[in-house]
Amino acid sequence: MADETQDGVLHSTADNPAPGNSFTGFFEGVGGVRLRYAVFRSDVSLAKGTVVLLHGRNEFIEKYYETINELTAQGLWVATFDYRGQGGSERLLTKHPRKGHVGRFDHYVRDLELFLERVVLPDTRLPFYMLAHSTGGLIALKAAPRLANRIERMVLTAPFVGLGPQRISIDNLKRLTRLMSWTGFGARCLTEDEGERPFEGNALTTDPKRYQRNQKLMRDYRQLTVGPPTARWLHEAFKTMEEVRDPRHLASIAVPTVIVAPGNDPIVPYGFQESLAQYFRAAQLVPVPGARHEILQEADRYRNQAIAAFKAFIPGGDPEGDA
Template identity: 50%
Template sequence: MDAPLYALSPEHLTFGGEKTLGFFEGHDGIRLRYAIFRPDHATPRGTVVIVQGRNECIEKYLETIRDLTAAGFVVATFDLRGQALSGRLGRNPRAGHVRHFRDYLADVDHFLSAIVEPAAAQPIHILAHSLGGLIALSLAPRLGARISRMVVSAPLVGLSGLPVSPRLAFSVAAFFSTFGLGEKPLGKERGAMPFDGNPLTSCPTRFGDFSRLRETHSDLGIGPPTARWLNEIRKAMTRVLRPEHLTGITIPTLILAPALDGVVPFTAMEGLARRFRAGRLIPIPGARHELLMEQDRYRAQALAAILAFLPEKTEPLTD
Protein backbone atom coordinates (compact mmCIF):
# COMPACT_ATOMS: atom_id res chain seq x y z
CA MET A 1 0.00 0.00 0.00
CA ASP A 2 1.33 3.44 -0.93
CA ALA A 3 1.98 5.98 1.81
CA PRO A 4 1.80 9.78 1.47
CA LEU A 5 4.89 11.97 1.59
CA TYR A 6 4.39 15.66 2.34
CA ALA A 7 6.47 18.68 1.38
CA LEU A 8 6.19 22.45 1.20
CA SER A 9 6.81 22.39 -2.56
CA PRO A 10 7.23 19.76 -5.32
CA GLU A 11 10.95 20.59 -5.49
CA HIS A 12 11.40 19.15 -2.00
CA LEU A 13 10.30 15.76 -3.33
CA THR A 14 12.71 15.71 -6.27
CA PHE A 15 15.38 13.00 -6.07
CA GLY A 16 17.86 11.64 -8.58
CA GLY A 17 16.69 8.05 -8.35
CA GLU A 18 13.58 6.06 -7.48
CA LYS A 19 11.70 6.10 -4.21
CA THR A 20 9.40 3.56 -2.59
CA LEU A 21 6.80 4.53 0.00
CA GLY A 22 4.58 2.21 1.96
CA PHE A 23 3.62 0.66 5.26
CA PHE A 24 4.97 -2.43 6.94
CA GLU A 25 3.85 -4.36 9.98
CA GLY A 26 6.05 -3.74 12.96
CA HIS A 27 6.28 -5.56 16.25
CA ASP A 28 2.88 -6.62 17.62
CA GLY A 29 1.15 -5.72 14.35
CA ILE A 30 1.43 -1.93 14.43
CA ARG A 31 1.44 -0.22 11.02
CA LEU A 32 4.61 1.78 10.33
CA ARG A 33 5.21 4.15 7.40
CA TYR A 34 8.51 3.65 5.62
CA ALA A 35 10.39 4.99 2.61
CA ILE A 36 13.36 3.87 0.53
CA PHE A 37 15.23 6.29 -1.72
CA ARG A 38 17.66 5.02 -4.36
CA PRO A 39 20.47 7.02 -5.92
CA ASP A 40 20.90 7.59 -9.62
CA HIS A 41 23.97 5.32 -9.60
CA ALA A 42 24.43 1.98 -11.32
CA THR A 43 26.30 0.64 -8.30
CA PRO A 44 25.24 2.22 -4.99
CA ARG A 45 27.89 2.88 -2.39
CA GLY A 46 25.81 1.09 0.25
CA THR A 47 22.68 1.70 2.32
CA VAL A 48 22.07 4.15 5.16
CA VAL A 49 19.21 3.35 7.53
CA ILE A 50 18.02 6.49 9.34
CA VAL A 51 16.59 5.88 12.81
CA GLN A 52 14.54 8.93 13.69
CA GLY A 53 14.25 10.87 16.93
CA ARG A 54 11.19 11.65 19.03
CA ASN A 55 8.48 13.66 17.23
CA GLU A 56 10.25 13.32 13.89
CA CYS A 57 9.12 12.01 10.52
CA ILE A 58 10.45 11.04 7.09
CA GLU A 59 9.81 14.57 5.81
CA LYS A 60 12.26 16.08 8.29
CA TYR A 61 15.10 14.16 6.65
CA LEU A 62 14.37 14.92 2.99
CA GLU A 63 17.31 17.32 2.65
CA THR A 64 19.68 14.83 4.29
CA ILE A 65 18.27 12.03 2.14
CA ARG A 66 19.05 14.08 -0.98
CA ASP A 67 22.61 14.60 0.28
CA LEU A 68 23.11 10.89 0.97
CA THR A 69 21.60 9.68 -2.32
CA ALA A 70 23.73 12.26 -4.18
CA ALA A 71 26.74 10.63 -2.48
CA GLY A 72 25.67 7.25 -3.87
CA PHE A 73 23.78 5.71 -0.94
CA VAL A 74 20.43 4.00 -0.82
CA VAL A 75 18.53 5.52 2.14
CA ALA A 76 15.83 3.71 4.12
CA THR A 77 13.84 5.06 7.07
CA PHE A 78 10.51 4.73 8.85
CA ASP A 79 8.37 6.73 11.27
CA LEU A 80 8.74 5.38 14.79
CA ARG A 81 5.67 3.85 16.42
CA GLY A 82 3.41 6.38 18.09
CA GLN A 83 4.36 9.34 15.89
CA ALA A 84 3.99 10.91 12.44
CA LEU A 85 2.07 8.62 10.05
CA SER A 86 2.84 5.38 11.88
CA GLY A 87 0.28 3.83 14.21
CA ARG A 88 -0.44 5.82 17.37
CA LEU A 89 -0.50 4.31 20.85
CA GLY A 90 -2.67 4.69 23.93
CA ARG A 91 -5.99 6.44 24.43
CA ASN A 92 -4.68 9.86 23.39
CA PRO A 93 -3.21 9.64 19.87
CA ARG A 94 -1.49 13.03 20.29
CA ALA A 95 0.52 11.92 23.32
CA GLY A 96 4.08 10.72 22.79
CA HIS A 97 3.69 7.23 24.19
CA VAL A 98 5.36 3.84 24.11
CA ARG A 99 4.51 0.76 26.14
CA HIS A 100 7.98 -0.78 26.21
CA PHE A 101 11.29 0.61 24.95
CA ARG A 102 12.06 -2.83 23.53
CA ASP A 103 9.18 -2.30 21.06
CA TYR A 104 11.34 0.29 19.28
CA LEU A 105 14.17 -2.23 19.04
CA ALA A 106 11.87 -4.92 17.66
CA ASP A 107 10.58 -2.50 14.99
CA VAL A 108 14.11 -1.61 13.81
CA ASP A 109 15.12 -5.26 13.78
CA HIS A 110 12.05 -6.19 11.73
CA PHE A 111 12.58 -3.25 9.35
CA LEU A 112 16.10 -4.47 8.67
CA SER A 113 15.12 -8.10 8.12
CA ALA A 114 11.84 -7.61 6.23
CA ILE A 115 12.39 -4.42 4.20
CA VAL A 116 16.06 -3.41 4.04
CA GLU A 117 18.20 -6.54 3.88
CA PRO A 118 16.30 -8.41 1.13
CA ALA A 119 16.94 -5.68 -1.44
CA ALA A 120 19.48 -3.24 -0.01
CA ALA A 121 22.92 -2.48 -1.34
CA GLN A 122 25.71 -3.63 0.96
CA PRO A 123 27.24 -2.52 3.25
CA ILE A 124 24.40 -1.35 5.51
CA HIS A 125 25.01 1.54 7.93
CA ILE A 126 22.88 3.26 10.57
CA LEU A 127 22.49 7.01 11.00
CA ALA A 128 20.49 7.70 14.17
CA HIS A 129 19.50 10.93 15.92
CA SER A 130 18.61 11.60 19.57
CA LEU A 131 16.00 8.98 20.58
CA GLY A 132 17.06 7.08 17.45
CA GLY A 133 20.62 7.11 18.78
CA LEU A 134 19.47 5.55 22.05
CA ILE A 135 17.55 2.91 20.08
CA ALA A 136 20.55 2.16 17.84
CA LEU A 137 22.97 1.93 20.77
CA SER A 138 20.55 -0.35 22.63
CA LEU A 139 20.21 -2.71 19.66
CA ALA A 140 23.85 -2.53 18.52
CA PRO A 141 25.26 -5.55 20.43
CA ARG A 142 22.94 -7.74 18.31
CA LEU A 143 23.81 -6.05 15.00
CA GLY A 144 27.53 -6.74 14.61
CA ALA A 145 27.01 -9.21 11.76
CA ARG A 146 24.50 -7.00 9.93
CA ILE A 147 25.63 -3.37 10.24
CA SER A 148 28.99 -2.10 8.99
CA ARG A 149 29.17 1.32 10.63
CA MET A 150 26.98 3.48 12.82
CA VAL A 151 26.65 7.24 13.30
CA VAL A 152 24.74 8.59 16.29
CA SER A 153 23.93 12.30 16.32
CA ALA A 154 23.22 13.82 19.75
CA PRO A 155 22.29 10.37 21.15
CA LEU A 156 19.78 10.50 23.99
CA VAL A 157 22.05 9.41 26.84
CA GLY A 158 21.02 12.23 29.17
CA LEU A 159 18.37 14.95 29.43
CA SER A 160 18.51 18.69 30.03
CA GLY A 161 16.28 21.67 29.37
CA LEU A 162 13.29 20.27 31.28
CA PRO A 163 11.00 22.55 33.33
CA VAL A 164 12.13 20.60 36.42
CA SER A 165 15.29 18.68 37.26
CA PRO A 166 15.76 15.39 35.37
CA ARG A 167 15.80 13.56 38.71
CA LEU A 168 12.37 14.93 39.67
CA ALA A 169 10.95 14.32 36.19
CA PHE A 170 12.14 10.71 36.24
CA SER A 171 10.74 10.19 39.75
CA VAL A 172 7.31 11.51 38.73
CA ALA A 173 7.34 9.36 35.58
CA ALA A 174 8.24 6.24 37.57
CA PHE A 175 5.53 6.97 40.16
CA PHE A 176 2.78 7.43 37.55
CA SER A 177 3.92 4.35 35.62
CA THR A 178 3.93 2.20 38.74
CA PHE A 179 0.38 3.21 39.72
CA GLY A 180 -1.32 2.73 36.36
CA LEU A 181 -1.04 6.32 35.11
CA GLY A 182 1.60 5.66 32.46
CA GLU A 183 -0.48 7.23 29.67
CA LYS A 184 -0.67 10.57 31.48
CA PRO A 185 1.03 13.29 29.39
CA LEU A 186 3.75 15.16 31.28
CA GLY A 187 2.65 18.63 30.29
CA LYS A 188 0.11 20.32 28.04
CA GLU A 189 0.26 20.50 24.29
CA ARG A 190 1.05 24.04 23.29
CA GLY A 191 1.23 25.84 19.98
CA ALA A 192 4.20 25.88 17.64
CA MET A 193 7.57 26.38 19.33
CA PRO A 194 8.91 29.91 18.70
CA PHE A 195 12.29 30.15 17.02
CA ASP A 196 13.75 32.54 19.60
CA GLY A 197 15.32 30.56 22.42
CA ASN A 198 14.60 27.16 20.90
CA PRO A 199 17.09 24.42 21.92
CA LEU A 200 17.02 22.58 18.60
CA THR A 201 18.63 24.69 15.87
CA SER A 202 20.03 28.14 15.21
CA CYS A 203 18.92 28.01 11.55
CA PRO A 204 15.77 30.12 11.07
CA THR A 205 15.19 28.84 7.54
CA ARG A 206 15.16 25.11 8.32
CA PHE A 207 13.30 25.70 11.59
CA GLY A 208 10.67 27.78 9.78
CA ASP A 209 10.24 25.36 6.88
CA PHE A 210 9.60 22.40 9.17
CA SER A 211 7.31 24.43 11.45
CA ARG A 212 5.18 25.43 8.43
CA LEU A 213 5.07 21.82 7.24
CA ARG A 214 3.79 20.75 10.67
CA GLU A 215 1.16 23.52 10.60
CA THR A 216 -0.03 22.34 7.18
CA HIS A 217 0.05 18.64 8.10
CA SER A 218 -0.70 18.45 11.81
CA ASP A 219 -0.76 14.63 11.66
CA LEU A 220 3.05 14.70 11.46
CA GLY A 221 3.40 15.94 15.03
CA ILE A 222 2.72 14.73 18.55
CA GLY A 223 2.37 16.41 21.95
CA PRO A 224 4.21 15.99 25.24
CA PRO A 225 5.60 12.58 26.22
CA THR A 226 3.72 10.35 28.60
CA ALA A 227 4.96 9.21 31.98
CA ARG A 228 5.46 5.70 30.61
CA TRP A 229 7.54 6.99 27.70
CA LEU A 230 9.85 8.96 29.98
CA ASN A 231 10.17 6.08 32.43
CA GLU A 232 11.07 3.67 29.62
CA ILE A 233 13.65 6.16 28.32
CA ARG A 234 15.17 6.48 31.80
CA LYS A 235 15.63 2.73 32.06
CA ALA A 236 17.05 2.48 28.53
CA MET A 237 19.62 5.23 29.19
CA THR A 238 20.76 3.42 32.33
CA ARG A 239 21.12 0.10 30.46
CA VAL A 240 22.98 1.49 27.46
CA LEU A 241 25.62 3.24 29.57
CA ARG A 242 26.59 0.11 31.48
CA PRO A 243 30.17 -0.99 30.68
CA GLU A 244 29.06 -4.55 29.87
CA HIS A 245 26.61 -3.19 27.28
CA LEU A 246 29.08 -0.85 25.59
CA THR A 247 31.73 -3.59 25.54
CA GLY A 248 29.31 -5.72 23.55
CA ILE A 249 29.14 -3.17 20.70
CA THR A 250 31.70 -4.01 18.02
CA ILE A 251 30.29 -1.78 15.25
CA PRO A 252 32.63 1.19 14.62
CA THR A 253 30.57 4.17 15.78
CA LEU A 254 30.85 7.91 15.24
CA ILE A 255 29.30 10.11 17.94
CA LEU A 256 28.43 13.60 16.67
CA ALA A 257 28.06 15.87 19.69
CA PRO A 258 26.68 19.42 19.34
CA ALA A 259 28.50 21.52 21.92
CA LEU A 260 25.45 23.74 22.62
CA ASP A 261 22.92 20.92 22.74
CA GLY A 262 19.93 22.02 24.84
CA VAL A 263 18.34 18.57 24.99
CA VAL A 264 21.20 16.14 25.66
CA PRO A 265 24.02 17.44 27.89
CA PHE A 266 27.34 17.57 26.04
CA THR A 267 28.97 16.10 29.14
CA ALA A 268 26.70 13.03 28.85
CA MET A 269 27.90 12.44 25.29
CA GLU A 270 31.51 12.88 26.40
CA GLY A 271 30.90 10.33 29.15
CA LEU A 272 29.48 7.88 26.61
CA ALA A 273 32.57 8.25 24.42
CA ARG A 274 34.98 7.68 27.32
CA ARG A 275 33.38 4.32 28.15
CA PHE A 276 32.71 3.19 24.57
CA ARG A 277 35.71 1.51 22.95
CA ALA A 278 34.05 1.26 19.50
CA GLY A 279 32.94 4.90 19.60
CA ARG A 280 34.72 8.08 18.54
CA LEU A 281 33.43 11.52 19.51
CA ILE A 282 33.42 14.49 17.16
CA PRO A 283 32.24 17.70 18.85
CA ILE A 284 30.57 20.38 16.73
CA PRO A 285 31.25 23.70 18.53
CA GLY A 286 28.38 26.19 18.38
CA ALA A 287 25.76 23.70 17.17
CA ARG A 288 22.48 22.86 18.87
CA HIS A 289 20.66 19.53 19.18
CA GLU A 290 19.47 18.95 15.60
CA LEU A 291 22.72 18.94 13.68
CA LEU A 292 21.14 18.03 10.35
CA MET A 293 18.69 20.94 10.68
CA GLU A 294 21.37 23.43 11.72
CA GLN A 295 22.95 26.37 9.92
CA ASP A 296 25.09 25.36 6.95
CA ARG A 297 28.35 26.06 8.81
CA TYR A 298 27.45 23.42 11.44
CA ARG A 299 25.47 21.06 9.27
CA ALA A 300 28.27 20.88 6.68
CA GLN A 301 30.71 19.72 9.39
CA ALA A 302 28.34 16.97 10.47
CA LEU A 303 27.62 15.82 6.92
CA ALA A 304 31.32 15.82 5.98
CA ALA A 305 32.12 13.73 9.06
CA ILE A 306 29.35 11.24 8.18
CA LEU A 307 30.46 10.83 4.56
CA ALA A 308 34.14 10.52 5.53
CA PHE A 309 33.32 7.88 8.13
CA LEU A 310 31.20 5.65 5.89
CA PRO A 311 33.42 3.38 3.76
CA GLU A 312 33.54 3.47 -0.01
CA LYS A 313 33.48 -0.33 -0.32
CA THR A 314 32.09 -3.29 1.53
CA GLU A 315 34.11 -4.21 4.60
CA PRO A 316 34.07 -7.58 6.34
CA LEU A 317 31.66 -7.41 9.27
CA THR A 318 32.59 -8.36 12.81
CA ASP A 319 30.66 -11.09 14.55
Protein backbone atom coordinates in the same frame (compact mmCIF):
# COMPACT_ATOMS: atom_id res chain seq x y z
CA MET B 1 0.62 24.67 -1.95
CA ALA B 2 1.08 21.24 -0.36
CA ASP B 3 0.58 18.15 -2.42
CA GLU B 4 0.82 14.39 -1.98
CA THR B 5 3.29 12.00 -3.53
CA GLN B 6 3.93 8.27 -3.66
CA ASP B 7 0.25 7.31 -3.45
CA GLY B 8 -0.29 9.51 -0.42
CA VAL B 9 2.28 7.69 1.74
CA LEU B 10 4.76 10.58 1.70
CA HIS B 11 4.04 14.32 1.71
CA SER B 12 5.68 17.04 -0.33
CA THR B 13 5.63 20.84 -0.35
CA ALA B 14 7.06 23.42 -2.75
CA ASP B 15 9.98 24.20 -0.44
CA ASN B 16 10.45 20.60 0.69
CA PRO B 17 9.88 18.30 -2.32
CA ALA B 18 10.10 14.55 -1.81
CA PRO B 19 13.20 12.94 -3.31
CA GLY B 20 12.56 10.89 -6.41
CA ASN B 21 13.39 7.26 -7.19
CA SER B 22 11.79 5.84 -4.06
CA PHE B 23 9.35 3.20 -2.92
CA THR B 24 7.15 3.41 0.15
CA GLY B 25 4.77 1.33 2.17
CA PHE B 26 3.91 -0.07 5.57
CA PHE B 27 5.20 -3.05 7.53
CA GLU B 28 3.99 -4.67 10.74
CA GLY B 29 5.95 -3.96 13.87
CA VAL B 30 5.69 -5.69 17.22
CA GLY B 31 2.07 -6.48 18.08
CA GLY B 32 0.92 -5.79 14.54
CA VAL B 33 1.43 -2.01 14.77
CA ARG B 34 1.41 -0.49 11.27
CA LEU B 35 4.66 1.39 10.55
CA ARG B 36 5.30 3.69 7.59
CA TYR B 37 8.57 3.30 5.71
CA ALA B 38 10.36 4.66 2.64
CA VAL B 39 13.42 3.60 0.65
CA PHE B 40 15.19 6.17 -1.51
CA ARG B 41 17.42 4.80 -4.27
CA SER B 42 20.50 6.56 -5.56
CA ASP B 43 20.64 7.44 -9.25
CA VAL B 44 24.29 6.33 -9.23
CA SER B 45 24.31 3.07 -11.19
CA LEU B 46 26.56 1.18 -8.76
CA ALA B 47 25.17 1.73 -5.26
CA LYS B 48 27.72 2.09 -2.47
CA GLY B 49 25.45 0.72 0.22
CA THR B 50 22.37 1.66 2.22
CA VAL B 51 22.05 4.07 5.14
CA VAL B 52 19.40 3.13 7.71
CA LEU B 53 18.18 6.51 8.95
CA LEU B 54 16.64 6.72 12.44
CA HIS B 55 14.86 9.91 13.52
CA GLY B 56 14.36 11.60 16.85
CA ARG B 57 11.19 11.75 18.94
CA ASN B 58 8.37 13.66 17.21
CA GLU B 59 10.16 13.51 13.85
CA PHE B 60 9.11 11.92 10.58
CA ILE B 61 10.45 10.99 7.16
CA GLU B 62 9.59 14.30 5.48
CA LYS B 63 11.83 16.28 7.84
CA TYR B 64 14.91 14.53 6.44
CA TYR B 65 14.44 15.08 2.69
CA GLU B 66 17.43 17.45 2.53
CA THR B 67 19.75 14.92 4.19
CA ILE B 68 18.33 12.06 2.12
CA ASN B 69 19.05 13.96 -1.11
CA GLU B 70 22.66 14.50 -0.03
CA LEU B 71 23.16 10.84 0.79
CA THR B 72 21.63 9.51 -2.43
CA ALA B 73 23.73 11.98 -4.44
CA GLN B 74 26.79 10.26 -2.96
CA GLY B 75 25.70 6.87 -4.28
CA LEU B 76 24.04 5.65 -1.08
CA TRP B 77 20.50 4.37 -0.74
CA VAL B 78 18.50 5.49 2.31
CA ALA B 79 15.98 3.34 4.19
CA THR B 80 13.92 4.90 6.95
CA PHE B 81 10.67 4.50 8.89
CA ASP B 82 8.48 6.33 11.39
CA TYR B 83 8.45 4.91 14.90
CA ARG B 84 5.30 3.50 16.43
CA GLY B 85 3.13 6.27 17.81
CA GLN B 86 4.48 9.10 15.64
CA GLY B 87 4.83 10.34 12.07
CA GLY B 88 2.76 8.39 9.58
CA SER B 89 2.80 5.22 11.68
CA GLU B 90 -0.03 3.89 13.81
CA ARG B 91 -0.73 5.72 17.06
CA LEU B 92 -0.75 3.71 20.28
CA LEU B 93 -3.37 5.68 22.24
CA THR B 94 -6.36 5.82 19.90
CA LYS B 95 -8.35 8.20 22.10
CA HIS B 96 -5.35 10.51 22.50
CA PRO B 97 -3.32 10.18 19.28
CA ARG B 98 -1.17 13.26 19.94
CA LYS B 99 0.38 11.85 23.09
CA GLY B 100 3.95 10.65 22.55
CA HIS B 101 3.66 7.17 24.02
CA VAL B 102 5.37 3.79 24.02
CA GLY B 103 4.74 0.67 26.07
CA ARG B 104 8.38 -0.47 26.16
CA PHE B 105 11.53 0.87 24.54
CA ASP B 106 12.27 -2.71 23.57
CA HIS B 107 9.41 -2.37 21.07
CA TYR B 108 11.40 0.30 19.21
CA VAL B 109 14.38 -2.05 19.04
CA ARG B 110 12.31 -4.96 17.81
CA ASP B 111 10.61 -2.72 15.22
CA LEU B 112 14.07 -1.78 13.96
CA GLU B 113 15.05 -5.43 13.71
CA LEU B 114 11.86 -6.23 11.80
CA PHE B 115 12.53 -3.32 9.44
CA LEU B 116 16.01 -4.69 8.75
CA GLU B 117 14.65 -8.20 8.20
CA ARG B 118 11.57 -7.36 6.11
CA VAL B 119 12.57 -4.27 4.12
CA VAL B 120 16.28 -3.44 4.27
CA LEU B 121 17.81 -6.88 3.80
CA PRO B 122 15.62 -8.07 0.89
CA ASP B 123 15.03 -4.76 -0.91
CA THR B 124 18.13 -2.56 -0.58
CA ARG B 125 21.87 -2.71 -1.29
CA LEU B 126 24.77 -3.94 0.85
CA PRO B 127 26.69 -2.89 2.89
CA PHE B 128 24.43 -1.38 5.55
CA TYR B 129 25.25 1.69 7.64
CA MET B 130 23.25 3.60 10.24
CA LEU B 131 22.69 7.32 10.80
CA ALA B 132 20.68 7.93 13.96
CA HIS B 133 19.62 11.17 15.66
CA SER B 134 18.66 11.75 19.31
CA THR B 135 16.07 9.10 20.30
CA GLY B 136 17.19 7.19 17.20
CA GLY B 137 20.68 7.18 18.68
CA LEU B 138 19.35 5.75 21.94
CA ILE B 139 17.52 3.01 20.03
CA ALA B 140 20.64 2.27 17.97
CA LEU B 141 22.80 2.01 21.10
CA LYS B 142 20.34 -0.38 22.76
CA ALA B 143 20.16 -2.54 19.63
CA ALA B 144 23.88 -2.29 18.78
CA PRO B 145 25.18 -5.47 20.48
CA ARG B 146 22.95 -7.47 18.10
CA LEU B 147 23.73 -5.39 15.01
CA ALA B 148 27.38 -6.38 14.51
CA ASN B 149 26.65 -8.84 11.69
CA ARG B 150 24.30 -6.46 9.85
CA ILE B 151 25.45 -2.87 10.32
CA GLU B 152 29.00 -2.01 9.21
CA ARG B 153 29.27 1.42 10.87
CA MET B 154 27.10 3.87 12.81
CA VAL B 155 27.01 7.65 13.07
CA LEU B 156 25.01 8.99 16.03
CA THR B 157 24.10 12.69 16.18
CA ALA B 158 23.25 14.03 19.64
CA PRO B 159 22.24 10.56 20.93
CA PHE B 160 19.60 10.80 23.67
CA VAL B 161 21.73 9.44 26.50
CA GLY B 162 20.91 12.14 29.03
CA LEU B 163 18.42 14.95 29.58
CA GLY B 164 19.17 18.59 30.31
CA PRO B 165 17.69 20.53 33.24
CA GLN B 166 13.92 20.48 33.60
CA ARG B 167 11.39 22.30 35.80
CA ILE B 168 11.86 19.60 38.41
CA SER B 169 15.09 17.76 39.10
CA ILE B 170 15.91 14.77 36.91
CA ASP B 171 15.99 12.47 39.94
CA ASN B 172 12.49 13.56 40.97
CA LEU B 173 11.32 13.26 37.35
CA LYS B 174 12.58 9.67 37.28
CA ARG B 175 10.77 8.87 40.53
CA LEU B 176 7.54 10.50 39.37
CA THR B 177 7.42 8.83 35.94
CA ARG B 178 8.26 5.45 37.48
CA LEU B 179 5.47 5.83 40.05
CA MET B 180 2.97 6.94 37.42
CA SER B 181 3.89 3.98 35.19
CA TRP B 182 3.55 1.50 38.03
CA THR B 183 0.20 2.87 39.25
CA GLY B 184 -1.68 2.98 35.96
CA PHE B 185 -1.08 6.62 35.05
CA GLY B 186 1.64 6.03 32.48
CA ALA B 187 -0.48 7.37 29.61
CA ARG B 188 -0.68 10.82 31.19
CA CYS B 189 1.60 13.69 30.13
CA LEU B 190 3.41 15.90 32.60
CA THR B 191 3.22 18.99 30.39
CA GLU B 192 0.66 20.59 28.08
CA ASP B 193 0.68 20.34 24.30
CA GLU B 194 2.10 23.78 23.51
CA GLY B 195 2.05 23.56 19.72
CA GLU B 196 4.32 25.75 17.58
CA ARG B 197 7.15 27.58 19.30
CA PRO B 198 8.95 30.72 18.08
CA PHE B 199 12.43 30.59 16.58
CA GLU B 200 13.84 32.91 19.23
CA GLY B 201 15.24 30.89 22.12
CA ASN B 202 14.59 27.49 20.52
CA ALA B 203 16.83 24.61 21.58
CA LEU B 204 17.00 22.92 18.19
CA THR B 205 18.82 25.05 15.63
CA THR B 206 20.37 28.45 14.92
CA ASP B 207 19.17 28.31 11.29
CA PRO B 208 15.91 30.31 10.85
CA LYS B 209 15.25 29.03 7.33
CA ARG B 210 15.43 25.34 8.23
CA TYR B 211 13.50 25.98 11.44
CA GLN B 212 10.66 27.69 9.56
CA ARG B 213 10.66 24.95 6.91
CA ASN B 214 10.15 22.33 9.61
CA GLN B 215 7.51 24.39 11.39
CA LYS B 216 5.61 24.72 8.11
CA LEU B 217 5.78 20.96 7.62
CA MET B 218 4.28 20.46 11.06
CA ARG B 219 1.53 23.00 10.38
CA ASP B 220 0.65 21.56 6.97
CA TYR B 221 0.75 17.95 8.17
CA ARG B 222 -0.18 18.14 11.82
CA GLN B 223 -1.25 14.49 11.69
CA LEU B 224 2.45 13.56 11.52
CA THR B 225 3.31 15.29 14.79
CA VAL B 226 2.84 14.40 18.42
CA GLY B 227 2.70 16.43 21.62
CA PRO B 228 4.68 15.92 24.82
CA PRO B 229 5.82 12.45 25.90
CA THR B 230 3.78 10.46 28.37
CA ALA B 231 5.06 9.44 31.79
CA ARG B 232 5.53 5.91 30.47
CA TRP B 233 7.62 7.13 27.54
CA LEU B 234 9.87 9.10 29.87
CA HIS B 235 10.18 6.20 32.32
CA GLU B 236 11.20 3.84 29.54
CA ALA B 237 13.64 6.41 28.14
CA PHE B 238 15.34 6.92 31.51
CA LYS B 239 15.70 3.16 32.00
CA THR B 240 17.20 2.76 28.53
CA MET B 241 19.63 5.65 29.04
CA GLU B 242 20.98 4.00 32.18
CA GLU B 243 21.29 0.68 30.37
CA VAL B 244 23.21 2.01 27.38
CA ARG B 245 25.54 4.15 29.53
CA ASP B 246 26.61 1.08 31.53
CA PRO B 247 30.27 0.35 30.64
CA ARG B 248 29.42 -3.34 30.30
CA HIS B 249 26.82 -2.58 27.63
CA LEU B 250 29.16 -0.22 25.80
CA ALA B 251 31.91 -2.86 25.87
CA SER B 252 29.55 -5.30 24.16
CA ILE B 253 29.15 -3.03 21.11
CA ALA B 254 31.47 -4.01 18.27
CA VAL B 255 30.03 -1.76 15.53
CA PRO B 256 32.50 1.09 14.80
CA THR B 257 30.74 4.32 15.72
CA VAL B 258 31.15 8.08 15.48
CA ILE B 259 29.29 10.32 17.94
CA VAL B 260 28.67 13.82 16.53
CA ALA B 261 28.12 15.93 19.64
CA PRO B 262 26.67 19.47 19.39
CA GLY B 263 28.47 21.72 21.87
CA ASN B 264 25.50 23.96 22.71
CA ASP B 265 22.77 21.35 23.13
CA PRO B 266 20.37 22.05 26.02
CA ILE B 267 18.36 18.88 25.39
CA VAL B 268 21.24 16.37 25.55
CA PRO B 269 24.07 18.36 27.12
CA TYR B 270 27.53 17.79 25.65
CA GLY B 271 28.86 16.28 28.87
CA PHE B 272 26.59 13.23 28.55
CA GLN B 273 27.89 12.51 25.05
CA GLU B 274 31.51 13.08 26.04
CA SER B 275 31.12 10.72 29.00
CA LEU B 276 29.52 8.09 26.76
CA ALA B 277 32.49 8.17 24.40
CA GLN B 278 34.95 7.67 27.27
CA TYR B 279 33.62 4.17 27.97
CA PHE B 280 32.63 3.26 24.41
CA ARG B 281 35.74 1.64 22.96
CA ALA B 282 34.25 1.23 19.46
CA ALA B 283 33.38 4.94 19.26
CA GLN B 284 35.08 8.23 18.57
CA LEU B 285 33.69 11.64 19.52
CA VAL B 286 33.40 14.54 17.05
CA PRO B 287 32.49 17.73 18.93
CA VAL B 288 30.78 20.56 17.04
CA PRO B 289 31.14 23.66 19.26
CA GLY B 290 28.20 26.06 19.10
CA ALA B 291 25.74 23.67 17.47
CA ARG B 292 22.32 23.01 18.98
CA HIS B 293 20.49 19.70 19.27
CA GLU B 294 19.23 19.11 15.72
CA ILE B 295 22.59 19.31 14.00
CA LEU B 296 21.26 17.96 10.67
CA GLN B 297 18.81 20.89 10.72
CA GLU B 298 21.47 23.39 11.78
CA ALA B 299 23.13 26.35 10.04
CA ASP B 300 25.62 25.25 7.38
CA ARG B 301 28.66 26.16 9.48
CA TYR B 302 27.61 23.46 11.97
CA ARG B 303 25.72 21.06 9.74
CA ASN B 304 28.58 20.78 7.26
CA GLN B 305 30.83 19.51 10.04
CA ALA B 306 28.39 16.70 10.80
CA ILE B 307 28.04 15.78 7.13
CA ALA B 308 31.84 15.84 6.71
CA ALA B 309 32.26 13.53 9.70
CA PHE B 310 29.74 11.14 8.17
CA LYS B 311 31.45 11.16 4.77
CA ALA B 312 34.89 10.65 6.29
CA PHE B 313 33.71 7.68 8.34
CA ILE B 314 31.26 5.88 6.07
CA PRO B 315 33.14 4.06 3.26
CA GLY B 316 32.04 5.22 -0.14
CA GLY B 317 30.62 8.45 1.23
CA ASP B 318 32.60 10.66 -1.17
CA PRO B 319 31.98 10.57 -4.92
CA GLU B 320 34.51 8.66 -6.96
CA GLY B 321 36.98 10.83 -8.78
CA ASP B 322 36.52 13.88 -6.53
CA ALA B 323 39.69 15.52 -5.32
